[in-house]
Amino acid sequence: MTGVRNVTFQFDKRLLVLIGRGVLVLLAAMLVAAPWIFDLADLQVITELLCLLVLAVMWNLLAGYADIVTIGQHGFVGIGCYAFYAFAVFTDVGPYAAILLAGLTTLVFALPAMIVVFRLRAAYLAVGTWVLAEVMMLGAGKIDAFGAGLGISLPVSVVREFGGNIAERFTTIYWMALILAVTAMAATYFLMRSATGIGLTAMRDNEEAAGAVGVNLFRARVICFLWAAPFLGLAGALITLQKLRIAPAASFSIIDWTVYIIFIVVIGGVGSFEGPVIGTFVFFLIREYLQSWGVWHFIVLGGVSIAMVLIEPRGIWGLLRRVVPGDLIPVSHRPPRGS
């Protein structure tokens, strides 16, 4: 064995970043081509995943950057579901305007919610948002026009506006979900690149130092909270279009719109742009292969996320980032060369 020389394999790690970006581009291309390459059932699954991705991006923006750890995200999703129903059925603004107005309505609800959320101490905030979501759900269940506690189906006339047959309709919904997901990610990307986002990233890394150099913490957190709300509402509207009905328990589902979302972000990676994307994909795999385990797949998800917090709080992307030298989606600005 003395003849073995130390062969240095010159592998440039920066190649990994390129490979990662290549995978992302491929994924994006696949999503654009999806209506032609996937059948209806697959398209429905991808639509659902895109909605979950939007929710995950927003939860990550709040918990990972703005230090607003909520367990009440399902409240705003439910408001979006109910507002969409209200505008689509009780007014004649048209179904597409109803979707946009659902986002706007959620933003309007976010304003009074802030009075409560921003007065809660950090440790209380998570459960406080949960109480708010519970109030929204119980309140929605008291309104007879929305079928009270049982909920109500979308009228066929509204559903037809999105396409005469199932295939046409689901393709329309798919495109809307894709546009929403792209918009949510692009908008959040630009938010993170703005002065507000740089301040938040600084805060994430070192709160005291960020405050010392004049980052207005409160203003940045308010912007993030109001930023996330309309996207949650828009996702709620699209979710209602897939389920074709609203109901307090389903529209304000803590499992679907908060528990799963938290697992997605924690497993993928809190506080990184890649995290929610990776998390959504992993969640999809876990759900596909473990859902037949019933309650035990929740236990696996819970266990994995606790392990993640203990081993690598920045999730799978944090693990990969130990090898990969740069971000795939460069949210942070590069320092000028030579400085």
Add this chain to the structure above:
Amino acid sequence: MAGAWANQIIQGILLGGLYAMFAIGLSLSVGIMRFVNIAHGDLIVLVSFLLLTLTTRLGVPLLVATAIVVPVAFVGGYLLQRLLLQRVLGQGVLSIVLVTFGLSVIIQNALQGIYGADTRLIQGGGIETETIQLAGGINIGMLPLAIFVFAVALVFALDLLLYRTRLGARIRAVSDDVASANLVGLRSAHIYAVAMGIVGVTVALSAGFMSVWTNFDPTSGPSRLLVAFEAVVLGGLGSLWGTLAGGIIVGIAQSLGAQVDAGWQLLAGHLVFLAVFLIRPQGLFPK
């Protein structure tokens, strides 16, 4: 009519005793360790199911079963803090929320996997049907009254423990300033774990009471957590007497809400909580 409202207020105060029982443990963990354990309600439900197994499967009387479970809960709380929560205590709010949140989901689903989704109630051996008749047609249940008296006694005892004993002084020292406490030779990890063990004892006791008074199922934890949380916030950080008062306020609000319309019980509790919180964000009796 006035009699009916007076009755609802009295029933609400007694319900507040149970809610205070839920909240005392949470109040301790918030006051001492400065975190909200998302799995608090689920731990109460978990112990209730343990009691269910002991009483129905093994035929142990509920009082004996609770006496068995209390030391187990102390050890459980100690180990939970020492082995899991202590590791993330210094990492900020996000980590502790995520770990206890994961624990909450695990407990709920494990209970569902083991016991099924059925609603349960433990037989208390007759005390749950005994009542005292007061003037004006007001009936006070023996069980709610006993729970209320016990809750007041527990607050009194824990207050003594925290402010009149060496252990209490150590716990408060670690809670006020971990670094300095370590410097003078206190083992903060051990003391936090003892505090969590005490929380475990309150969890076991409230589980004993809850399991005879109200129905529970594997997913009942979050609603208990929310009620406990509201009592703690209304009472003010670190004040056990405040927590008792907070529990009574939520109890009265729910009871009066139910008098208006049965479907308004929960919503009324939450709305009164939000209203009082907006008026006094620091709570009624902040330390």
